[in-house]
Amino acid sequence: MNAIHTLYAAYAARIDAVLAALEAEGHLPAGCPRGNVAVEPPRDPSHGDLATNAAMVLAKPAATNPRALAEMIVEKLAADPLVESAEIAGPGFINLKLTPANWLAELAAIAAMADGYGKSTMGQGRRVNVEYVSANPTGPMHMGHCRGAVVGDALASLLESAGHEVIREYYVNDAGSQVDTLARSVHLRYREALGEDIGEIPAGMYPGDYLKPIGATLAAELGGRFVGAPESEWLVDFRTRAVAGMMEQIRADLALLGIEHDVFSSEAELQAAGKPEEAEKWLRAHDLVYDGVLEQPKGKTLDDWEPVELPLFRSTKFGDDQDRPIKKSDGKWTYFGADLAYHMQKAETADELIDVWGADHAGTVKRIKAAVMALSEGQGTAIPFDVKLVQMVQLLRNGEPAKMSKRSGNFVTIADMVDEVGKDVVRFTMLARKPEAQMDFDFAKVVEASKDNPVFYVQYAHARIRSILRKGEAEGYVPSDAHLDLLTADDLALIKQAAQFPREVEAAAKAREPHRIAFYLYELAATFHAFWNLGNDDQAKRIIVAQAPELSAARLFLVTQIGQVIRNGLALLGVEAVEEL
RNA sequence: GCACCCGUAGCUCAGCAGGAUAGAGCAUCGGAUUCCUAAUCCGGGGGCCACAGGUUCGAAUCCUGUCGGGUGCACCA
Incomplete structure (x- = not known):
């Protein structure tokens, strides 16, 4: 049904097929709605790779108890060669453990889809x-x-x-009337550009210096003929030109944010x-x-x-x-x-x-x-x-409300902010919180290059991956999927985390909540950093293992794909994936 | 007064269309560096999920009310 491969979607479909079979056999009432059946990775990884609440949800309509129903489902699921084990737990959860082949296939899928990994057809082109x-x-x-x-x-x-x-x-x-005010404010700057001393900008006008260049342009193009002219002669034209000028500036400001x-x-x-x-x-x-x-x-x-x-x-x-x-x-x-x-x-x-x-x-x-x-x-x-x-953002500097910028008159501009902390920091920080919650943006904290700052944490993970790939290349290793069977449980754990990406994208899109991607990336980065550090205690767990070229090639292939997923996620947020920090 | 948003660890926040013992980071305490980037990692302590009811197998999550914080409330955008 879905041209785009997702492991979780595939298993949801399999479980649905099992339920359909049970319905056909008469164990479940016909036409029983299965919309509440969830197939998800359990919170606790020790419970397995996948869990479904199918038995609990359907026990009532089936007029049986959850565990009895679960046993029937488990029996069918366990017959699947790609399912390593299927167990009933707690009040009636069914926990599945998948064979390594599933995860290796997912890794191959990331490689094959590259930038396309995570994309879906969910929206059906709407x-x-x-x-x-x-x-x-x-x-x-x-x-x-x-x-x-x-x-x-x-x-x-x-x-x-x-x-x-x-x-x-x-x-x-x-x-609206505010653009008339804009036109009048620009007229002042126009007169100023022609050498007049306009003094203080009157209250109710836009005081910012940003109107000066527009006034100067008008002065150059129109000369002095509107200096003493009644408003009726210039207002419309000035308004049009002023708006055009402002929009040009706004587009430039947006471009600084990659928008x-x-x-x-x-x-x-x-x-x-x-x-x-x-x-x-x-x-x-x-x-x-x-x-x-x-x-x-x-x-x-x-x-x-x-x-x-x-x-x-x-x-x-x-x-x-x-x-x-x-x-x-x-x-x-x-x-x-x-x-x-x-x-x-x-x-x-x-x-x-x-x-x-x-x-x-x-x-x-x-x-x-x-x-x-x-x-x-x-x-x-x-x-x-x-x-x-x-929700609103409160600008802070070391916990104190941030000072206003001179050039704008009375506010901190985006240009100032991007200039000071960079596009990536601005974007990621703004996206690392759910939008309906109020937020503080502290200039001092946000540029801190530490774990406290998720931007760097995620970018560091990507930079480490690029770094090891460079090192591998220099030492003559070529990432390869030829011996993925050599990968261990630690490697598989990393793949499992990466494999969540497509469903995270779908869930985030469905909920219209981009911040979920930011949190997901943070978790993926954390898993990667932990993976990396395994090599500190145990040489055999390093990515490049000197005595094992085939394993090294497989691990380099693995981290290449992890880097791919991080890049794909950051791309969604409009944040750059850096080569080094 | 009314409407909307928020209330989860000391602090900043997650919690995936109701699921299993509530999770991160910071701070704090204790560890890891002759070793691929320690800008990293591992571990300890720390919670009546604001409060009170309700819905059901099951609620931080859904409903109602209360309290607390934010925002906005004529022909401004």
Whole structure:
């Protein structure tokens, strides 16, 4: 069924076949659902290589007790020559021990599939649109964007690896009032570039130095003719140019993190195309948008609050606290009003949508999910839509809140951060925690090259592998699978760990949790480091054993494949696998 | 006041769509280096999985409530 080889999937299928046989023989009731049957490696390796709860799950529908059922299953499984032993344990677990041949075959599979090891067809080519970053084009990328950027990017890679067709998308908010402010701020810098003393940047404008080059460019291209001109003459043009300039810078910042989007969608273009009107029309026709007045928010007093009639989306119908305006009192679209149309636009070219947002936007999840569900259901088929919230990162330096960068005005930029600690450290650290948990990012700790720092720990494992391969080559050894039968239990333990990779990728993709890959890599590295150190106590357990060229060639082959798996995992995270440390 | 996220070892965190005696790292204590990178490894101590109920063969995991921390709460994005 699966063109891609996975040992665990293969055994899950075998066990399922055994259950089907039992059903055919009448030991299990016909049509008994087997969805809860799990086939997994047990936590405790002494329990064997694989465990299944089949007997416990099916005992009740079979009207028998788990152990009796387990005995029937075990009898069939034990007949398989690739199964070394099958035993019943505890409340009715069935523990399988697999023969070494299974693991050696897996090792060969890694070698054969190389960069493809770990990929699967699980997604069946479904098109998933992952929207991430989408930072406002009013300033450079800063820390607030970083985690979402990295998580979104890794998630996209993960889904791709699991057989989805992924669209990496960035939504450019170039239509709100903040880009008008940007244009005015750039106008100031433009005048400054022409020699005017503009003094302090007024409050409410963007103060950062990063606008200076854009102002200078405009000064060079346009000359002085807009210096004293009324805003109506320059605002639109300045806005367009300023946004273009900022987006260029943002792309450069993203490139520093190894992030590249496929599609940049403009909110201004979306509005110009009349998409929000279309959505409003449909929603009104279905009584999901009405003109009404919001109540004053409770628990919070607003001095300038006054009742206004606005077109409201009935998000309360979907569990939201309040209905939400899609237009402002000036007649322009709210962010939400445009955003719901934007999601419908994305749905035109995708089977599934994922947004990666900062947790500060958590309050808007309900309304957008509600709107997308209402629209997509009403206009055809409901599109699966998931919003991943990424919690805030607190920047620290030796436990103290990190200082702000001068050049940006008021925040630590991604460029600063990558410059200081490097892309790999930033990415891995951001991915080594589940996204919904808050995180501290301490500049001092994160560059520490120690076990405390998982990036180096994993990269060190890879570097050691490359190192031994270089040494082997220098001494005339050639990695070879000719005598894999010489490998011992210690070697097999390492293969078993590596063999988990495909199912980890699938599980991580299914749960949409890239951090699992980071943790898996840490464990694989730990297993490898332990393996390596066996050679300190026992010469025969070294990778290159002087008196045993065939064993050495087999071990070199083995570690080559371990290196391959580490590389594949790091590639998913967008982290480089280094040759040496 | 309401919504969302979090609460697991002294600290930082895992816990794989409910499974077997709850796991890592740091810190701490004790070991390993004439030897392929010791940036590593091996071992010891350290837990009412915030609390209280519920669901079932079985709960850190699912449901309800409470407490504690974070975030966000009109036509800002």
